[in-house]
Amino acid sequence: MRGELLSIVAGFMFAGAAMAFSEAAASDYVKSETLNTESAVPMREGDIDFEMGLRYSKAEAGKRAYWDNGWNRDRAESFRMYEWEINATMGILPDIDLSMSTGFVDMHDRNFINEIHNSHHARGMDDLDVSLKWRWKNDGNWDIAYIPGITIPIGRHSTPNRIGPGQHYWSFENRLAATREIEEVTLLKLIYIDDLVLNADIGYSFPFGWTRRSYEREWGEHTVHIFSDGRSRSSSERGVLDANVALIRAKGSVRPLVELNYAHRCVSRGNDTAQIHATVGSVVTVDEQWRLKAGYQHPIIGRNAARTKRLMLSLAHTF
Numbered sequence: 001m002r003g004e005l006l007s008i009v010a011g012f013m014f015a016g017a018a019m020a021f022s023e024a025a026a027s028d029y030v031k032s033e034t035l036n037t038e039s040a041v042p043m044r045e046g047d048i049d050f051e052m053g054l055r056y057s058k059a060e061a062g063k064r065a066y067w068d069n070g071w072n073r074d075r076a077e078s079f080r081m082y083e084w085e086i087n088a089t090m091g092i093l094p095d096i097d098l099s100m101s102t103g104f105v106d107m108h109d110r111n112f113i114n115e116i117h118n119s120h121h122a123r124g125m126d127d128l129d130v131s132l133k134w135r136w137k138n139d140g141n142w143d144i145a146y147i148p149g150i151t152i153p154i155g156r157h158s159t160p161n162r163i164g165p166g167q168h169y170w171s172f173e174n175r176l177a178a179t180r181e182i183e184e185v186t187l188l189k190l191i192y193i194d195d196l197v198l199n200a201d202i203g204y205s206f207p208f209g210w211t212r213r214s215y216e217r218e219w220g221e222h223t224v225h226i227f228s229d230g231r232s233r234s235s236s237e238r239g240v241l242d243a244n245v246a247l248i249r250a251k252g253s254v255r256p257l258v259e260l261n262y263a264h265r266c267v268s269r270g271n272d273t274a275q276i277h278a279t280v281g282s283v284v285t286v287d288e289q290w291r292l293k294a295g296y297q298h299p300i301i302g303r304n305a306a307r308t309k310r311l312m313l314s315l316a317h318t319f
Contacts (some may be wrong), residue, residue: 001162003004006135006212006229008038009016013021013094015152019087019180020236021131023265026040026120027044027047027120027226027318028043029041029043029047029049029319030124030175030283030285030291031248031250031255032199032248032250032284033180033248033283033293034199034246034248034257034259034281035064035114035162035246035257035259035279035281035293035295035297036202036259036261036279036297037199037200037201037244037245037246037259037261038133038145038147038177038201038244038245039134039143039145039147039179039199040133040135040142040143040144040145040178040179040197040199041094041143042095042097042133042134042135042145042192042207043089043090043097043152043177044091045091045094046073046091047079047088047090047091047093047319048088048090048091048318049087049088049089049090049316049317049318049319050086050087050088050312050317050318050319051085051086051087051089051251051265051310051314051315051316051317052086052315052316053084053085053086053087053293053313053314053315054082054084054085054150054312054313054314055077055081055082055085055310055311055312055313056080056081056082056083056189056310056311056312057080057081057083057293057309058077058078058079058080058081058309059080059306059307059308059309059310060112060307061076062075062076063075063127064156064221064288064307064309065077065078065079065144065274065307066305066306067302067303067304067305067306067307068303068304069271069303069304070303071303073138073307074294076306077109077110078108078255079107079108079109079110079243079306079308080107080109081105081106081107081108082105082106082107082209083104083105083126084103084104084105085101085102085103085126085275085314086101086102086103087099087100087101087197088101089188090102090293093134096133096134096135097131097132097133097137098130098131098132098133099129099131099132099133099149099240100128100129100131101128102125102126102127102128102131102154103125103126103130103131104123104125104126105122105123105124105126105155105165106111106123106124107121107163107165108120108121109122109163113172120154121161121163122158122162123165124155124156124167125136125154125155125166125167125295126155126165126166126250127151127153127154127155127158127165127166127167128151128152128154129150129151129152129175129233130149130150130152131147131148131149131150131151132148133145133146133147133177134146136184139182142178142180143178143179143180144176144177144178144179144194145177145179146174146175146176146226147173147174147175147176147201148172148173148174148175149155149175150170150171150172150173150273151153151167151170151171151172151173151205152170152210153166153167153168153169153170154166156226157168160172162173164306167171167207167237169207169208169209169237170205170207170208170209171206171208171239172206172208173203173204173205174203174204174206175201175202175204176201176202176203177195177199177200178199178200178201179197179198179199179304180198180312181195181196181197181198182196182197182198182251183195183196185313189284192256194252195249195250195251195252196247196248196249197247197248197250198244198245198246198247199244199245199247199248200243200244200245201243201244202212202242202243202244202294203242203243204239204241204242205239205242206239207237207238207239213301214223214285222227227316229308237265237266237267238266238267239264239265240263240264240265241263241264241266242261242262242263242264243262244259244260244261245259245260246258246259246260246279247259253284253285253286254282254283254284254285255282255283255284255285256280256282257279257280257281257283257295258278258280258283259278259279259280259281260276260277260278260281261276261277261278261279261297262274262275262276263275271303271304272303272304273289273303273304273305274303274304274305275299275301275302275303275305276299276302277297277299277300277310278297278298279295279297279298280295280296280298280301281293281294281295281296281312282285282294288318289317289319290315290316290317290318291315291316291317291318292314292315292316292317293298293312293313293314293315294312294314295311295312296309296311296312297309297310297311297312301307
């Protein structure tokens, strides 16, 4: 599997190098998109964007592979995950678009607490995410959008006997996103950068359904509350708060970007989980239809979470 991943990365790098010599026009939607931060700019009415991608996540074993409850580094077993993702977005009105995404997950997590069998590997369909982006402000300075979404648990979920990529419950997400174009920035009177786009978003995912106890693969662990008598029980999900900010150079066919990503998971039993990542990457525009996106996400600090590094690669087509 590692050899296949290296082949994919090499292919994307070669394609990106070839595309860097092309100059292509980009829509406002394309110029403002980043990797993990939502843009407030919707897809143009009548356009459809189809994206296929791969996310590879890895946490090494050892003393530096996990953050404990005190935000300190602790020992943990290895964790790795492949996520093949498919996303479709359609502009249905001048300021409204509709998105749907799902995928296939292959994961191996030795931190998973298994009460019966020694099985730490799982693969299967991911859950289905459906969201609507409504841009309700566009005054030439700021674009601001409200993005409601719902997660439908179609993926195989975890039980005490097995690990699974699905979350086993429905969730409703409310998110606000803001986008602003910045004409120029001067750093320390030495570095001049023009044509920047700033994205920022904040959202909260509300879980609902018969049960809200599930393995959370984004943190690389199965959070469990330990009772005073030694009994254990998986924690009940209360929701996830996350916020992101990104800056991208909107000029040219190769547009570098940087992001800061924060997430806080709330549980009713045991301790909450939090983590902060930094992301660097680029969006390469081939022509008016094709784009290549690549990035790397690095863990900065966290609590009750695996120190997970991620590689992100995707290819998008607008028609």
